[in-house]
Amino acid sequence: MDGEHAELVRLLWGPHPKPARGPRPTLDLDRIARAGIEIADSEGLGEVSMQRVAARLGVTKMALYRYVPGKAELVALMVETAIGPCPPPEEGRSVGWREQLEQWARQLLTLFLEHSWVLAATVGPRVQGPGELSWLERAVSALDGTGLSGAERMDAAVLLVGHVRGITQQAHAAGGPAGNPEAQLGAILGDLMTSHGEQFPALTAAFASAVESDGQDQAWEFGLQRILDGLAALIDRRRVG
Incomplete structure (x- = not known):
C-alpha cells in the first residue's frame, strides 16, 4: 500500500493518535468533516477548500493541516461522515431479501438527495x-x-446503486430534491410533441401517459421494481435448477 492510500486508510479506519507536538488539539476529524459537509451541502463540493473549512472552524489553515494532510483526504472524510453507517434492519421483524433491498435502496436515495455532492466525490x-x-x-x-x-450479489448491489445515482443526478439537475425529473422532462418536451407529434408517435403517446400519472416518480419506482423483478427471476431459476 503506497503512502497516500495508507494515510487515507488511517484517517478513515483509525487509530487516530493525537498530535505529538504543538498546541493541545482543539479539533477532531468529525468536526472537520462536518464543517466541510455544511459547505458542500449549501454551496457545492467545488467550494470546499482547506481555507474555507478552517475559517468555518475558527482556526488557521496550517492548524487544520495538523489533522488532515490535504483536500483529497478532507473530501474522503466528508464522504464517510455524510454516508455514515447503514441503518440496520428493523428488529423483531423477519423480511425477505426483496423488501430488505427495497428499503435499502430508498434509504440510499434519501441520503444522496440530501448530500448530492457525494455523487461527484465517489467516482472511480x-x-x-x-x-x-x-x-x-x-x-x-x-x-x-x-x-x-458472491459475485452476483455484489453485482446486484452495484446495479441498485447505479439506479439510485442516476435518479439522484436527474433530480439534482431538475432543481434538487424537490425537483421531479419526470415532470421536468414533460415540461421541456411537451410543446415539441404537440408541434411535431406526427414525427414521434411513440414518444407522444408515452408523454401523454406520463402527464396522466400526475407527475409521479415513475422512473425511480419503475426502475427499482424491474431490477428487483429481474433478481427474483434469476433466484427462481437457481432454485429450480
Whole structure:
C-alpha cells in the first residue's frame, strides 16, 4: 500500500493518535468533516477548500493541516461522515431479501438527495471507510441464501446503486430534491410533441401517459421494481435448477 492510500486508510479506519507536538488539539476529524459537509451541502463540493473549512472552524489553515494532510483526504472524510453507517434492519421483524433491498435502496436515495455532492466525490477507484462499506455489506447480506454467487450479489448491489445515482443526478439537475425529473422532462418536451407529434408517435403517446400519472416518480419506482423483478427471476431459476 503506497503512502497516500495508507494515510487515507488511517484517517478513515483509525487509530487516530493525537498530535505529538504543538498546541493541545482543539479539533477532531468529525468536526472537520462536518464543517466541510455544511459547505458542500449549501454551496457545492467545488467550494470546499482547506481555507474555507478552517475559517468555518475558527482556526488557521496550517492548524487544520495538523489533522488532515490535504483536500483529497478532507473530501474522503466528508464522504464517510455524510454516508455514515447503514441503518440496520428493523428488529423483531423477519423480511425477505426483496423488501430488505427495497428499503435499502430508498434509504440510499434519501441520503444522496440530501448530500448530492457525494455523487461527484465517489467516482472511480478510491479508499472507502467502514461506514460506506457497511451499506454494501447490508445489500450483499440481504441476498444470503438466495442461491446467487458472491459475485452476483455484489453485482446486484452495484446495479441498485447505479439506479439510485442516476435518479439522484436527474433530480439534482431538475432543481434538487424537490425537483421531479419526470415532470421536468414533460415540461421541456411537451410543446415539441404537440408541434411535431406526427414525427414521434411513440414518444407522444408515452408523454401523454406520463402527464396522466400526475407527475409521479415513475422512473425511480419503475426502475427499482424491474431490477428487483429481474433478481427474483434469476433466484427462481437457481432454485429450480
